[in-house]
Amino acid sequence: MILLYLETDEAGIAETSLETVALARSLAEAGGGIAIRAVLFGGLPEGVAGQLAAHGVDEVFHVTGAGFEAFSGAAWASALQALRERTGSVVVAAGGSPRGNEVLAHLAARLDVPMAANVVSFAGLAPFVVTRQVVGGAALEEMRLDQRPALFTVAGHSWTARAAVTPGKAEWHEEAPEVAPGDLAARIVSVGQREAVRPGALKRARVVVGAGRGAGGPDGFDGVVELAELLGGALGVSRVVTSLGWRPHHEQVGQTGSRISPELYIPCGISGAIQHWAGCSSSKTILAINTDPEAPMVTKADYAVIGDMHEVVPAIVEELRRRSGA
């Protein structure tokens, strides 16, 4: 049996969680029709039961009550641990999101078993071998998970969320487990409102215009900001740019910044180091603007313009305005 910790957002089950269900279905089929059980926490948007059934989930445990009002990795893991025991699940998985990794790490520590972060596929069932991303996705690691339960998280965008051919029953259980006081020693005391421009906006943007060292300095971003505005998109920058203090960190795309997956990403003056590629490789289409035709970002892109961003970007802005008749 496979037990999944799933996250929700305003729209329903989070995308990374649905991707995790897709991997779990593949694993369940390979194992000869293993049941998939999901654990959800706290307040839920409407329609999640139907969504989970459509994605092939057999049973759902909805955890609420004292100790589950605000997120706590330890409390969440304590509930997962109890449900794991009760259901005899041999695999526990979650999306490779900050919370998915955090909760599974708590569970791994509590059970004293290994945990594989950011798994992209499983290479075999006996022994159970998973392949996971390391070095920001620039390399892969094959890792054996011999102990049970086997714990892992699923790397974002490594699977595609899609409805199951045979829907599940999504049989619903309400749960209100007790939480030990020690598991609430570290706790959230307040949650502030999101500001208008935050990483969430960058992660959700359909178009992201990127800028790197080629911007030349803190005053070199007017063109890319204007282009992003004209396309209704967001600005994303490389780590060099935030390290030099040219732009704020929340605009950073990369291994230690936001991971984006827009319809179109336009990196300007970004060479495409591993650190940056880790954050933008899931973009549907990449149009690189760079003076160096050999830069990794150019060779990995779908389209490229070879030239200085300070000449190319204003010309694109002008062409956009001309065609809009402005």
Add this chain to the structure above:
Amino acid sequence: MDVLVCVKRVPDSSSQILLTEDAQAVDGRHVGFTVSPHEECAVELAARLADATGGTATVLTLGPAEAVEQLRNALALGCGAAVHVEADTSRFGPADVAREIAAVVREHEGAGSPYDLVLLGNDAADSGDFQVGIRLAYALGRPVVNGAKVVELADGVATAHVDGPAGAETWSAPLPAVVTVLEGGVEPRYPTIKGRMAARKVQIEQRRPAYEPGGSRRTRLLLPPPEPSTVQVLGKGAEAAPAVVDLFEKLGVR
């Protein structure tokens, strides 16, 4: 307040990745070594917290003899003491690393110099295990806050700021505690000549691992096969603008 900050020597990931011949590790010989960006910020936070509270920031690493370079760097950036658990890191999985850090913390506590706070990076730039800090907290029986951008210490409590999915979260944890750090909350300082000179004089506490490692469960490392470039060059310089806007129209983003 005394703060322990843990760092890991990792190959610099701004360059191309090569594997060792046995496919068990990333070959860093030609690319140079560093620590993760998250850890650079953890070192900065440790130095500031120790400064503000009249305590000491101690930097710890588990790594080969060469990892002394990362310890000296942290000493030049505001840490006042260093501990080196010399070991072949490829034999250590995340649970092993957590257990070794816990052994150092407990021994210092037993010797009457406990750490009020242990800081780590949220995840290492190479192995990306996302669990050492949390395992350490359980090994020590301490609370843990994960993914903090900023940490403050006052009245026996650590207050940590985390960018949560719904907004800016303020976390509270009684000391002693463990906090894992994400890049972006503080600007790491640049080393001064004076700092580098002082760092050279610090006596590093040398240790051997306290336990036999269980291992990483790694079978091997792989490099994704390089995909042949399929880039379509739309043009050079400003003259490419019409072709670019044609592409926008084709993709429906304009």
